[in-house]
Amino acid sequence: xxxxxxxxxxxxxxxxxxxxxxxxxxxxxxxxxxxxxxxxxxxxxxxxxxxxxxxxxxxxxxxxxxxxxxxxxxxxxxxxxxxxxxxxxxxxxxxxxxxxxxxxxxxxxxxxxxxxxxxxxxxxxxxxxxxxxxxxxxxxxxxxxxxxxxxxxxxxxxxxxxxxxxxxxxxxxxxxxxxxxxxxxxxxxxxxxxxxxxxxxxxxxxxxxxxxxxxxxxxxxxxxxxxxxxxxxxxxxxxxxxxxxxxxxxxxxxxxxxxxxxxxxxxxxxxxxxxxxxxxxxxxxxxxxxxxxxxxxxxxxxxxxxxxxxxxxxxxxxxxxxxxxxxxxxxxxxxxxxxxxxxxxxxxxxxxxxxxxxxxxxxxxxxxxxxxxxxxxxxxxxxxxxxxxxxxxxxxxxxxxxxxxxxxxxxxxxxxxxxxxxxxxxxxxxxxxxxxxxxxxxxxxxxxxxxxxxxxxxxxxxxxxxxxxxxxxxxxxxxxxxxxxxxxxxxxxxxxxxxxxxxxxxxxxxxxxxxxxxxxxxxxxxxxxxxxxxxxxxxxxxxxxxxxxxxxxxxxxxxxxxxxxxxx
Numbered sequence: 001x002x003x004x005x006x007x008x009x010x011x012x013x014x015x016x017x018x019x020x021x022x023x024x025x026x027x028x029x030x031x032x033x034x035x036x037x038x039x040x041x042x043x044x045x046x047x048x049x050x051x052x053x054x055x056x057x058x059x060x061x062x063x064x065x066x067x068x069x070x071x072x073x074x075x076x077x078x079x080x081x082x083x084x085x086x087x088x089x090x091x092x093x094x095x096x097x098x099x100x101x102x103x104x105x106x107x108x109x110x111x112x113x114x115x116x117x118x119x120x121x122x123x124x125x126x127x128x129x130x131x132x133x134x135x136x137x138x139x140x141x142x143x144x145x146x147x148x149x150x151x152x153x154x155x156x157x158x159x160x161x162x163x164x165x166x167x168x169x170x171x172x173x174x175x176x177x178x179x180x181x182x183x184x185x186x187x188x189x190x191x192x193x194x195x196x197x198x199x200x201x202x203x204x205x206x207x208x209x210x211x212x213x214x215x216x217x218x219x220x221x222x223x224x225x226x227x228x229x230x231x232x233x234x235x236x237x238x239x240x241x242x243x244x245x246x247x248x249x250x251x252x253x254x255x256x257x258x259x260x261x262x263x264x265x266x267x268x269x270x271x272x273x274x275x276x277x278x279x280x281x282x283x284x285x286x287x288x289x290x291x292x293x294x295x296x297x298x299x300x301x302x303x304x305x306x307x308x309x310x311x312x313x314x315x316x317x318x319x320x321x322x323x324x325x326x327x328x329x330x331x332x333x334x335x336x337x338x339x340x341x342x343x344x345x346x347x348x349x350x351x352x353x354x355x356x357x358x359x360x361x362x363x364x365x366x367x368x369x370x371x372x373x374x375x376x377x378x379x380x381x382x383x384x385x386x387x388x389x390x391x392x393x394x395x396x397x398x399x400x401x402x403x404x405x406x407x408x409x410x411x412x413x414x415x416x417x418x419x420x421x422x423x424x425x426x427x428x429x430x431x432x433x434x435x436x437x438x439x440x441x442x443x444x445x446x447x448x449x450x451x452x453x454x455x456x457x458x459x460x461x462x463x464x465x466x467x468x469x470x471x472x473x474x475x476x477x478x479x480x481x482x483x484x485x486x487x488x489x490x491x492x493x494x495x496x497x498x499x500x501x502x503x504x505x506x507x508x509x510x511x512x513x514x515x516x517x518x519x520x521x522x523x524x525x526x527x528x529x530x531x532x533x534x535x536x537x538x539x540x541x542x543x544x545x546x547x548x549x550x551x552x553x554x555x556x557x558x559x560x561x562x563x564x565x566x567x568x
Contacts, residue, residue, distance in 0.1 A: 021052060021054065021058075022058045022059070022060050022064065023048060023052050023056055023058065023059040023060065024060045025041055025043050025059065025060070025061060026043060026122075026126065028120065028122045028128055029041055029042055029043045029100065029122050029124075029126070030042075030043065030061060030100070031100055031102060031223075031225040031228070031230065032061060032062060032091075032228070033225065033228060033229060033230035034228065035229070036229075036230055036447055036448065037089060037090065037091045037092060038091065038092055038094075038230050038444070038447055038448075039061065039065070039082070039091050039092070039093040039094070040093075040094050040095075040096055040100065040223060040225075040230065040444065041093070041094070041095050041096070041100075042095070042096050042097065042098060042099065042100050042122065042123070042124040042223075043095065043124070044124055044125070045074045045075060045076055045095050048074055048095075049073055049074055054072075055070045055071070055072055056070060056071045056072070056074065057070045059082065059093070063084060063085050063086050064085040065082035065083060065084055065085065065091060065093070066082060066083045066085065067080060067081070067082055068081040068082065068083060068090070069081070074095055075095070076095050076096060076097055076438065076439055076440070077094065077095070077096070077437075077438050077439045077440035078094070078095075078440065079092050079093070079094055079440065079443065080092070080093040080094070081093075092447070094440050094443075094444060096124075096223060096439045096440065096441070097124050097439055098124075098221050098222055098223045098233070098439060098441070099121055099122065099123045099124070099169060099220070099221075099222040099223070099236075100121070100122050100222070100223055100224075100225070101119070101120070101121050101179075101222050101223070101224045101225070101234070101236075102118075102119070102120045102121075102122075102224075102225045103117050103118070103119055103133070103135065103224065103225070103226045103227070104117060104118045104226075104227055105117035105118070105135065105226075105227065109135055109136065109137060109150070109226075110136060110137060111136060111137040111138070111143060112136050113134075113136065114134030114135055114136045114151075114152075114153060114160065115134065115135060115136070116132065116133070116134060116155070116158045116160065117132075117133050117134075117135045117152075118130075118131075118132065118133075119131050119132070119133040119135075119152065119154075121168065121169075121222070121236075123169070129166055129168070131154050131155070131164065131166065132154070132155040132156070132157055132158050132160075133152045133153060133154055133155055134152065134153045134155055134160050135150055135151070135152045135153075136150065136151055137149065137150055137151075138150060138151040138178065140262075141184075141375060141376070142181065142183070142184070145181070145183045145184065146183070146449060147181040147183040147231065147232065147448075147449060148181060149178065149179065149180055149181055150178070150179040151176070151177070151178055151179070152176075152177050152178075152179060153175055153176050153177075154166050154175045154177075163175035168220070168236055169220040169222075169236055170218075170220070171218045171220065171236070171238050172218075172238055172243075172244070174238070174239070174243065176239055176241075177236060177237065177238070177239070178236075178237040178238075178239060179224070179234045179235070179236060179237070180219065180234060180235040180236075180237050181231075181232075181234055182233065182234070182235060182368070183377075183449075184368055184369075184375070184376055184377035185368055185373070185377060186373065186377060186455040186458045187433055187436070187442075187454070187455065187458050187459070188233055188436060188441065188442075188445065189429065189432035189433060189436060190367065190368050190370055190371065190373065191219060191235060191237075191366070191367050191368045192219040192220075192221065192235050192432065193428050193429055193432050194339060194364075194367035194370055195216055195217055195218070195219055195364075195367060196218075196219075196428065197335075197419070197425075197428060198215075198216045198335060198364050198367075199214065199215075199216045199218075200419060201331060201334075201335060201415065201419055201420075202215055202216070202328070202331045202332075202335070203215070204245070204361075205325050205327060205328060205361070206246075206354050206358075210246035210354075212246060213244075213245055213246035214244055214245070215245065215328075215361070215363055216240075216363065216364065217237055217238040217239065217240060217244065217365075218237075218238050219235040219236065219237045219238070220235065220236050221233055221234075221235055221236075221435070221436070221441075222234050222235070222236050223441075223444070230444070230447075230448050231448060232441075232444060232445045232448040232449060233436065233441045233444075233445060240258075240260075240350050240363055240365055241258070241290065241291070242256060242258055242290075242291040242292075245258065245352055245354070245363065246354075247291055247352060247353070247354055247355075248354060248355040248356075249292065250292035250293070250294040250295060253356075254292060254295060254297060254300065254356075255292075255355050255356045256291060256292065256352070256353060256354055256355055257291060257292075257300060257301070257351075257352065257353040257360075258290040258291035258350060258351075258352045258353075259287045259288065259289060259290060259301055259350065259351045259352075260287065260288040260290050260349075260350050260365070261286055261287060261288075261346045261347050261348065261349050261350070261351065262286060262287075262288060262347055262348075263285075263286030263346060263347050264286075264343060264344070264345050264346035264347035264348070264389075264521075265286070265346070265521060265547070266547065266563045267285040267286045267346070268284065268285040268286055268287060268301075268302075268305045269285070269286035269287055269346030269347065269389075270286075270345060270346035270389035270390055270391075271305055271308040271309050271389055271390035271391045272309065272389070272390045272563065273285065273309065274302065274305045274306045274309045274310065277298035277299075277302055278298075279296050279297055279298060280296070281296070282296055284298050284301070284302075286346060286347070287301065287351075290350070300353075301351070304323060304360060307319070307320075307323060308320075308390055308391050308394065309390060313394075316394055317398055317400070317403075320394075320395070320398075321359075322359065323359055323360060324359050324360050324361070324391075325359040325360065325361040326359075326404065326407055327407065327411075328359075328361035328362055329361075329362070329391075329392075329395060329404065330404065330407045330408050330411050331411065332349075332362040332364065333388075333392055333395075333408065334408070334411065334412055334415065334420070334477075335364065336364075336387050337386055337387050337473055338420050338469065338470070338473065339367065339370035339371060340370065340371070340372070340382070340383070340387060340469060340523075341364075341367060341369060341370045341387065342369055342374055342375070342380070342387065342522055342523040343366070343369045343374070343375045344364060344365075344366070344367070344369075344387075345387050345388065345389045346389055348364075348365050348366040348367075349362055349363065349364055349365055350362070350363035350364075350365055351363075371462050371465060371466065371469075372461060372462060372465035372469075374522055375522075379461065380522070380523075380524065381461075381465065382523065382524060382525065383465060383468040383469040383472055384472050384525070385517070385519070385523065385525060385551075386476060387523060388561065390561070393559065393560065393561050396559060397559075399481035405481040406481075408477055409477055409478055409481075412473075412474075412477040412478070413477075413478070416470070416474065420470065421470065422463070422466050422467055422470060425466055426459075426462070426463055426466065429459065429462060430459065433459060442454040493506055493507065493508040493514060493552050493554055493560055494506070494507040494508070495550060495552070495562050495564070498562075498563075498564055498565060499564075499565040499566065499567045500540060500564065500565070500566060500567075501540075501566070501567060501568060502539065502540060502541045503537040503538065503539060503540065503541075504516075504537065504538040504540055504550075504564070505531075505536070505537055505538070506531045506536075506538070506552065508531070508552075508554055513530045513531065513532050514530065514531050514552055514553065514554040515528075515529075515530055515552070515553040515554075516528070516529045516530065516531060516538055516550065516551075516552060517550070517551040517553075518540065518543070518548050518549070518550050518551075518564065519548060519549045519550075519551065520546070520548055520549075521546075521547060521548070521549070526542070526543065526548070527539075527540060527542070527543070540564075540566060543566045544566065544568075545566055545567055545568055546565075546566055547563060547564070547565055547566075548563075548564045548565075548566060549561055549562075549563060549564070550562045550563075550564045
């Protein structure tokens, strides 16, 4: 009897001992924000559940934390209440599959110059990178937000005199990287998904000569701590540069070229204006000069803009396919309009040339204001209208064999069956949404950023928006095109006065009515009207002082776009 009781006691004791074993985590695979009382670990839960198969009561981090409710099986994305053994305060513990980034610096991070920091990135498989970095804030509007966009540069040491390349998270090897906050995206997935979509859709035309060239960027989710402060989800992002595009280097003369557009209004970036340039400056009317580093010479770009802005119709339609890569122009126009990327007609794109005597092509960038969202993150439920610029206004009129409209129609009717359809697009968005949701990211974003509430109904809004947008584009892209150069010349319409106050008049040769649409600079339709003759006024008394875009559609579906200045 005594022996049996002893065996029973030993058996129960062994169960208790096993039940109270302490879970020990890799010190590089968790972060603790003591102010927010938040712990995030990317230790593999599969491994932890195998190593610690019994009821889990204690986890060892900087100190021991006791689970308020013992846990049998740890799950990714689930919040666990744990109690700090030193001060008895309650913390929330999460496990995530995302890489964890820890940045530590004694300096204040500013918008240039870069300041020194220590950087550690650890993946859930245990792979880790530890390096000195220089870090600074980047962007324009994003710097006004609480959660800021950052740029980092890997340094050999804390002086920053030499840089070092690292390959991050399966992406390219480089010393320069962007850390994107996605703070103006309701569900934190638009930029990444849109860049994935572009790379699926478009292949750079010289890929046979440059197998590693990529017309676009990769982005990978991560979670970040800065000086122990949890900052939420960030996307680690490659950069658009000569290296990404494999543009030809300067060899005593300019070969490859790269320019970044950072304005989308009525200047050179949208081919609406051409003015003097200064080769001592790396900016010219909305363009930033990016490559080559050895020489700044705006002549080539100036001549290109002048060709589009001022070239005769005869010259333009005879020569434009030598100056622009037509398949790229078609793909970017489709992409721009499927996304309705209102901030990407001149701003937030790159214009590049691979080599001397090669055509120019577009590269997209900063794809957050899309699919019914504009640059500030607010919904803009507009699904009609084509986004365009002066170049695309002229390309739209090319109805020749193998011209822009024919290529556009053929390409659209192909990709709408594979990529640009409701099912495929929503699958991409839902996959990213589920990944963020299942990892508990939205809960932690609400903890990290006061006032942020996850808009769980945003996917339904996007689904409806995509349906309406694709239906509209299908009609527009398949519209019968019968314009020729003589039609273009015959349908030239003049708008006056400009600047205007209360009324506009249109002088035109068309025997039919012309249709007038007036948009603000965010692409919102404000006025729709018709003009039968030059004596018919169009009322604009509701418009405030500012700059607007006027779209004029006349006979034979000829479309012009002109700038309107309203002064009261």
